[in-house]
Amino acid sequence: MKKDRISQKRLNFPERLYLAEILRGLWITGKHFFRNFLMHIGRALGVVKKRRGAVTIQYPEECRPIPAGYRARHRLLRREDGSPKCVACMMCPTICPANCIHIRAAESPDPTIEKYPVEFRINLDRCVMCGFCVEACPVDAIRMDTGVVEMSASDREEFVTVLDFLLDSKPAKNPV
Amino acid sequence: MTVLILLAKIFIMIGFLMTMAVLLTWVERKQSALMQDRIGANRADIFGFRMLGLFHPLADAIKLLTKEDFIPPSGDRFLHTLAPWIAFTTALAAFAVIPFGPPVHLFGREITLQVADPPIGILFVFVITGLSIYGVVLAGWASGNRYGLLGALRGAAQTISYEVSMGLSVIGLLMVFGSLSPAAISEAQGGLLFGVFPRWGILVQPIGFLIFFTAAIAETKRIPFDLPEGESEIIGFFVEYSGMKFGMMWLGEFVEIVVMSGLIAVLFFGGWQVPYLTPAGFLFPGGGSIALPEGIVLGLQIGAFLGKVVFFCWFQMLVRWTLPRFRYDQLMRLGWKVLLPLSLLNILVTGMVLLTWGA
Numbered sequence: 001m002k003k004d005r006i007s008q009k010r011l012n013f014p015e016r017l018y019l020a021e022i023l024r025g026l027w028i029t030g031k032h033f034f035r036n037f038l039m040h041i042g043r044a045l046g047v048v049k050k051r052r053g054a055v056t057i058q059y060p061e062e063c064r065p066i067p068a069g070y071r072a073r074h075r076l077l078r079r080e081d082g083s084p085k086c087v088a089c090m091m092c093p094t095i096c097p098a099n100c101i102h103i104r105a106a107e108s109p110d111p112t113i114e115k116y117p118v119e120f121r122i123n124l125d126r127c128v129m130c131g132f133c134v135e136a137c138p139v140d141a142i143r144m145d146t147g148v149v150e151m152s153a154s155d156r157e158e159f160v161t162v163l164d165f166l167l168d169s170k171p172a173k174n175p176v
Numbered sequence: 177m178t179v180l181i182l183l184a185k186i187f188i189m190i191g192f193l194m195t196m197a198v199l200l201t202w203v204e205r206k207q208s209a210l211m212q213d214r215i216g217a218n219r220a221d222i223f224g225f226r227m228l229g230l231f232h233p234l235a236d237a238i239k240l241l242t243k244e245d246f247i248p249p250s251g252d253r254f255l256h257t258l259a260p261w262i263a264f265t266t267a268l269a270a271f272a273v274i275p276f277g278p279p280v281h282l283f284g285r286e287i288t289l290q291v292a293d294p295p296i297g298i299l300f301v302f303v304i305t306g307l308s309i310y311g312v313v314l315a316g317w318a319s320g321n322r323y324g325l326l327g328a329l330r331g332a333a334q335t336i337s338y339e340v341s342m343g344l345s346v347i348g349l350l351m352v353f354g355s356l357s358p359a360a361i362s363e364a365q366g367g368l369l370f371g372v373f374p375r376w377g378i379l380v381q382p383i384g385f386l387i388f389f390t391a392a393i394a395e396t397k398r399i400p401f402d403l404p405e406g407e408s409e410i411i412g413f414f415v416e417y418s419g420m421k422f423g424m425m426w427l428g429e430f431v432e433i434v435v436m437s438g439l440i441a442v443l444f445f446g447g448w449q450v451p452y453l454t455p456a457g458f459l460f461p462g463g464g465s466i467a468l469p470e471g472i473v474l475g476l477q478i479g480a481f482l483g484k485v486v487f488f489c490w491f492q493m494l495v496r497w498t499l500p501r502f503r504y505d506q507l508m509r510l511g512w513k514v515l516l517p518l519s520l521l522n523i524l525v526t527g528m529v530l531l532t533w534g535a
Contacts, residue, residue, distance in 0.1 A: 019386070022499065029211045029498040036210040056215040
């Protein structure tokens, strides 16, 4: 059986002297230093606008653009008269793998609609952001397009989003 | 009066070193960030002003001063406290013989711009940097920690190995300039080589410079020779240090960088000499000349020295963020099998050249 071996290039003489190789390394890092240095100065003076001196995204101040179709926090849609679009058909809690959606249905006063949700809770603490609920919904009542990815709370209860909150959530402004 | 001048000089020197060392902690972060396309520390702010992260050294100082100063129960209280002081003061003391500029005539007195000018100045530097190893060894020993002790042993072995080459590498230079005093060496580098080039140490002793620079980085115990420390992987001699004692070890390292930069500038890059600048003004080899008043000449010369020191601090940082760490056997091989024979050869060749063509 042939043995697997990590191929190791034999260094030639100038490489074994290290000196030229060290200078080459210093040249590369030095190039980065001066390029970024000038770029930062250029940006501070307003000369350089497009390119930036660092790849860092300074997070709380600037965020990465959220692509369209990104599964962020949920929201529920309304009909034109303002009532929830949801018909409380129980598709989403059925398919939800994390079992995080809780719906309490009631008979709708509108004769053309069978049911409506009295209570609609999503426990974001459990949610795995799989988006199955969005796909399962027969009436396009739930979407995950708010663009909100920063979800934090100091209490577990705060992770449970209720009906009004979900209905009042807005879609993300300009998804890329 | 003499005492007052001396005290003023000591004050200025320590102030300069400490300022540089504190600034270098900031430079280290920012420069490494620039080299790696990052932004670097910029979060410490005072009333919303961030000043490019310049408040981070301040934040560091506050953090180190308010941290618990822990001495391990198995350690030696006295030596554990003494070690950072040795590391720190020896780093500071070595700068005493390095001249900032030419002697100044003020109020009928000649003031040398260095704290002391012993005729054996270079030897003094080597003695002091040699003593600094006590800080490392005592820190490792007094910690009562096996890893600390191993780090200290590595440190001792490394310092001994590289001190030899470091000492030998400047012998050629001392032979060329015929003096051991840093002031005299700086003075002698004002001359011209073949009537064109400034007679700087790098031009008369290029091999000596390479060996000295390598050994100097090894002396400051920084990458690629940071085996005594190796904070995150192999654990160094100051594992058991916390609070300001750790801060002193840490600051001492930055002071050593400044000292080594000063030494390299004095020995190999003309100290305070500006090429073609004589006390009367610029005097170019082609025949052109610019007359300058004494004050401007002095300012240029001190500025040149500070510029050289800053440049070599920057360059040492560049090296530190470029190269990987040596393995221990590679370190020893480089020290004993490459640098030592090379420095001996350098002395031999320098001697033969001096004998043949004269100084």
